[in-house]
Amino acid sequence: xxxxxxxxxxxxxxxxxxxxxxxxxxxxxxxxxxxxxxxxxxxxxxxxxxxxxxxxxxxxxxxxxxxxxxxxxxxxxxxxxxxxxxxxxxxxxxxxxxxxxxxxxxxxxxxxxxxxxxxxxxxxxxxxxxxxxxxxxxxxxxxxxxxxxxxxxxxxxxxxxxxxxxxxxxxxxxxxxxxxxxxxxxxxxxxxxxxxxxxxxxxxxxxxxxxxxxxxxxxxxxxxxxxxxxxxxxxxxxxxxxxxxxxxxxxxxxxxxxxxxxxxxxxxxxxxxxxxxxxxxxxxxxxxxxxxxxxxxxxxxxxxxxxxxxxxxxxxxxxxxxxxxxxxxxxxxxxxxxxxxxxxxxxxxxxxxxxxxxxxxxxxxxxxxxxxxxxxxxxxxxxxxxxxxxxxxxxxxxxxxxxxxxxxxxxxxxxxxxxxxxxxxxxxxxxxxxxxxxxxxxxxxxxxxxxxxxxxxxxxxxxxxxxxxxxxxxxxxxxxxxxxxxxxxxxxxxxxxxxxxxxxxxxxxxxxxxxxxxxxxxxxxxxxxxxxxxxxxxxxxxxxxxxxxxxxxxxxxxxxxxxxxxxxxxxxxxxxxxxxxxxxxxxxxxxxxxxxxxxxxxxxxxxxxxxxxxxxxxxxxxxxxxxxxxxxxxxxxxxxxxxxxxxxxxxxxxxxxxxxx
Amino acid sequence: xxxxxxxxxxxxxxxxxxxxxxxxxxxxxxxxxxxxxxxxxxxxxxxxxxxxxxxxxxxxxxxxxxxxxxxxxxxxxxxxxxxxxxxxxxxxxxxxxxxxxxxxxxxxxxxxxxxxxxxxxxxxxxxxxxxxxxxxxxxxxxxxxxxxxxxxxxxxxxxxxxxxxxxxxxxxxxxxxxxxxxxxxxxxxxxxxxxxxxxxxxxxxxxxxxxxxxxxxxxxxxxxxxxxxxxxxxxxxxxxxxxxxxxxxxxxxxxxxxx
Numbered sequence: 029x030x031x032x033x034x035x036x037x038x039x040x041x042x043x044x045x046x047x048x049x050x051x052x053x054x055x056x057x058x059x060x061x062x063x064x065x066x067x068x069x070x071x072x073x074x075x076x077x078x079x080x081x082x083x084x085x086x087x088x089x090x091x092x093x094x095x096x097x098x099x100x101x102x103x104x105x106x107x108x109x110x111x112x113x114x115x116x117x118x119x120x121x122x123x124x125x126x127x128x129x130x131x132x133x134x135x136x137x138x139x140x141x142x143x144x145x146x147x148x149x150x151x152x153x154x155x156x157x158x159x160x161x162x163x164x165x166x167x168x169x170x171x172x173x174x175x176x177x178x179x180x181x182x183x184x185x186x187x188x189x190x191x192x193x194x195x196x197x198x199x200x201x202x203x204x205x206x207x208x209x210x211x212x213x214x215x216x217x218x219x220x221x222x223x224x225x226x227x228x229x230x231x232x233x234x235x236x237x238x239x240x241x242x243x244x245x246x247x248x249x250x251x252x253x254x255x256x257x258x259x260x261x262x263x264x265x266x267x268x269x270x271x272x273x274x275x276x277x278x279x280x281x282x283x284x285x286x287x288x289x290x291x292x293x294x295x296x297x298x299x300x301x302x303x304x305x306x307x308x309x310x311x312x313x314x315x316x317x318x319x320x321x322x323x324x325x326x327x328x329x330x331x332x333x334x335x336x337x338x339x340x341x342x343x344x345x346x347x348x349x350x351x352x353x354x355x356x357x358x359x360x361x362x363x364x365x366x367x368x369x370x371x372x373x374x375x376x377x378x379x380x381x382x383x384x385x386x387x388x389x390x391x392x393x394x395x396x397x398x399x400x401x402x403x404x405x406x407x408x409x410x411x412x413x414x415x416x417x418x419x420x421x422x423x424x425x426x427x428x429x430x431x432x433x434x435x436x437x438x439x440x441x442x443x444x445x446x447x448x449x450x451x452x453x454x455x456x457x458x459x460x461x462x463x464x465x466x467x468x469x470x471x472x473x474x475x476x477x478x479x480x481x482x483x484x485x486x487x488x489x490x491x492x493x494x495x496x497x498x499x500x501x502x503x504x505x506x507x508x509x510x511x512x513x514x515x516x517x518x519x520x521x522x523x524x525x526x527x528x529x530x531x532x533x534x535x536x537x538x539x540x541x542x543x544x545x546x547x548x549x550x551x552x553x554x555x556x557x558x559x560x561x562x563x564x565x566x567x568x569x570x571x572x573x574x575x576x577x578x579x580x581x582x583x584x585x586x587x588x589x590x591x592x593x594x595x596x597x598x599x600x601x602x603x604x605x606x607x608x609x610x611x612x613x614x615x616x617x618x619x620x621x622x623x624x625x626x627x628x629x630x631x632x633x634x635x636x637x638x639x640x641x642x643x644x645x646x647x648x649x650x651x652x653x654x655x656x657x658x659x660x661x662x663x664x665x666x667x668x669x670x671x672x673x674x675x676x677x678x679x680x681x682x683x684x685x686x687x688x689x
Numbered sequence: 690x691x692x693x694x695x696x697x698x699x700x701x702x703x704x705x706x707x708x709x710x711x712x713x714x715x716x717x718x719x720x721x722x723x724x725x726x727x728x729x730x731x732x733x734x735x736x737x738x739x740x741x742x743x744x745x746x747x748x749x750x751x752x753x754x755x756x757x758x759x760x761x762x763x764x765x766x767x768x769x770x771x772x773x774x775x776x777x778x779x780x781x782x783x784x785x786x787x788x789x790x791x792x793x794x795x796x797x798x799x800x801x802x803x804x805x806x807x808x809x810x811x812x813x814x815x816x817x818x819x820x821x822x823x824x825x826x827x828x829x830x831x832x833x834x835x836x837x838x839x840x841x842x843x844x845x846x847x848x849x850x851x852x853x854x855x856x857x858x859x860x861x862x863x864x865x866x867x868x869x870x871x872x873x874x875x876x877x878x879x880x881x882x883x884x885x886x887x888x889x890x891x892x893x894x895x896x897x898x899x900x901x902x903x904x905x906x907x908x909x910x911x912x913x914x915x916x917x918x919x920x921x922x923x924x925x926x927x928x929x930x931x932x933x934x935x936x937x938x939x940x941x942x943x944x945x946x947x948x
Contacts, residue, residue: 050822061807062807592803593805593807595803596805599751599791599803600791600820602788602792603785604788679751680752
């Protein structure tokens with residue numbers, strides 16, 4: 029069974045390899061010899077096919093070049109790839125949006141800052157600072173180098189008229205003067221240095237500069253009243269609103285809090301009241317050492333807070349942003365009642381600046397208490413020095429006298445934010461550990477200061493090291509409009525599509541969220557491109573169709589001239605299929621050579637037309653494929669009838685006729 | 690010369706030629722038994738227009754007989770003893786086998802040569818070999834031998850002939866190349882059509898001598914030259930025109946030992 033199969037396989041292999049393959053290879057060899065050695069005939073045929081293909085190639089190239097030029101102009105113009113976003117965005121949101129839209133090379137706020145520039149005695153009082161950044165095509169268009177937000181000094185690109193007025197050259201450091209309204213309604217001016225990176229000529233616009241986008245944000249922050257540490261610009265913001273977790277209310281034992289009043293506190297202020305006894309450990313060192321024992325003998329102490337603390341000793345109550353004055357006024361109606369605003373003592377890490385006593389941070393329990401002089405609770409203080417009557421200035425006291433220095437830093441305020449230490453010499457033994465119930469070390473600060481420590485922890489306040497006070501945390505500058513640049517014209521459409529999707533998905537909760545682009549112009553060019561493409565393809569198709577006839581007549585004539593050759597081959601036993609292959613291979617080779625000739629001539633003509641006549645011609649793969657397939661289509665289809673006729677030639681007649689040709 | 694085995698036998702073969710312009714018909718009839726042996730030199734003699742070439746195209750399987758069914762005998766025996774009934778092949782129109790026989794078993798040296806103009810002398814001689822699947826190397830060796838045998842590679846000048854295009858050849862060289870190509874693939878039978886038409890008698894004589902010397906095939910030659918026919922032939926077939934037909938007038942066996 030196996031041997032016949034192997035024999036059959038071998039026979040099949042021999043047939044294909046030795047007969048079919050060898051014979052086909054020989055036919056190809058004959059074809060190439062015929063084409064090369066009798067090349068005059070081939071040149072004629074190639075010239076005809078190239079003559080059909082070349083005009084189509086040029087027509088396609090012209091159309092493509094025209095459209096590409098329109099796209100290029102649009103792409104290189106400052107507005108072609110411009111996309112304007114009408115939506116309020118801060119820098120974080122802009123970064124996020126750019127990540128969602130990677131088609132954008134740059135996304136910048138649409139804002140122009142006004143400032144003054146000076147160099148020595150020369151000054152320009154009003155210049156426009158345009159934000160820019162990497163990928164900003166406007167600067168590329170005007171051939172301006174992009175100024176960098178360098179770590180030393182930010183750069184600035186200035187127009188020639190500014191440079192002339194200031195008498196500066198590239199590399200000079202000029203002074204930027206920025207101005208804002210201060211708290212007292214007066215104007216304050218600050219300044220910083222900038223390095224001139226580039227001087228550009230832009231005649232249509234005067235007194236224009238380009239600065240890094242980050243510098244614009246800094247100026248916006250400054251104008252909003254925030255500190256910008258990099259340039260030493262201080263904050264102009266007021267202190268943040270103080271907030272307390274609750275109040276300690278003291279009253280004489282003879283006048284306990286009435287149920288009506290308790291209900292009123294609950295109803296009007298939405299707060300709850302609980303009585304504090306001498307065993308209550310939730311108030312830190314207040315009752316354990318700072319107030320004397322007579323407090324609970326003479327007074328009733330209530331804690332008024334949002335929720336009543338039960339199980340935990342320290343700091344679960346959140347400071348509340350409430351109307352302190354109204355609340356305090358509500359509780360302290362009457363001279364027999366004393367009220368202290370209260371925040372839970374806060375555990376903080378503190379160390380002296382000069383490191384006299386401690387090299388590393390140590391944990392302290394920081395109490396915040398402020399007691400006005402007229403508050404009769406002062407009568408129950410063990411040491412009155414520990415309780416400030418005012419919330420300012422900021423200071424910190426160490427009742428146990430552990431730190432003997434005038435400055436400390438806390439870990440939360442970083443090393444550069446120093447706090448003044450108010451030195452108080454204790455008259456009595458240290459308060460801590462008198463009862464043996466408080467294990468940590470104690471520090472005392474004004475009540476508002478503790479409130480700000482909490483605010484800072486929660487991101488609602490920052491410490492201005494220059495002014496040495498807490499200010500409200502700045503909000504990131506928000507711009508109503510931003511503009512971006514798509515990488516290419518085609519990317520504009522992608523951005524528009526994605527943006528519509530973002531709107532649909534409601535990923536940004538803005539009421540106004542609109543785009544403005546050159547999409548209409550892009551669509552117009554695209555439509556024009558489609559129309560021209562269609563037109564050229566129809567023309568090309570018709571020309572190739574007629575080309576088939578032309579090639580047929582040419583090949584038929586050529587085949588007639590080869591009757592003698594065909595006759596000899598047939599006499600020598602070549603099959604009809606062999607003759608067909610010979611003629612068909614010849615046509616295909618003519619087609620291939622014609623394609624090469626067409627592209628060479630096309631390339632030469634492109635160069636001549638583009639350099640001599642400023643015509644835009646562009647060949648892409650599409651054009652190459654269209655013309656190549658057209659040429660091969662013409663040659664293959666045009667050769668079919670000549671192939672059939674050549675196969676039918678009577679060998680002897682062909683020799684007889686061929687002989688006299 | 691001792692005749693070898695029978696290669697081709699025919700009897701009752703005819704072919705009608707039609708003049709398209711006048712509509713006249715001329716029929717070539719071979720109504721006598723003709724045999725062709727290996728090593729036998731046959732000459733077809735006769736005046737112009739008597740149908741010699743038509744008979745040769747019939748024998749060489751270039752044309753289809755007019756009435757294949759009425760053929761009495763048309764048979765080819767190959768060297769390996771295989772017999773092919775050519776009448777049947779024509780009858781059933783087996784063109785593939787006919788083309789194969791033409792490629793493998795028949796050699797042609799037609800009037801005026803007819804070499805392929807785009808090939809060199811060597812390549813022209815190699816065509817029948819390459820068509821029969823002989824490798825390039827083997828065919829080159831065979832071509833070199835033939836060039837040597839036909840005196841085309843004797844001198845430095847003739848070395849160049851091997852690689853020259855055919856339009857550079859003289860008449861004698863051309864005819865020898867044609868003869869070399871006709872026997873390159875060692876066919877069973879070789880047809881030579883008027884070798885003297887482009888050559889003088891002396892050159893033709895030399896060429897035919899070489900041909901006779903180099904091949905053991907049956908050789909069939911058409912010529913008007915009676916003297917040449919007498920000199921080389923073992924068998925002479927005389928033809929004559931008879932009205933609108935061309936017929937075999939006589940078959941003369943000359944210096945032969947046909948078995």
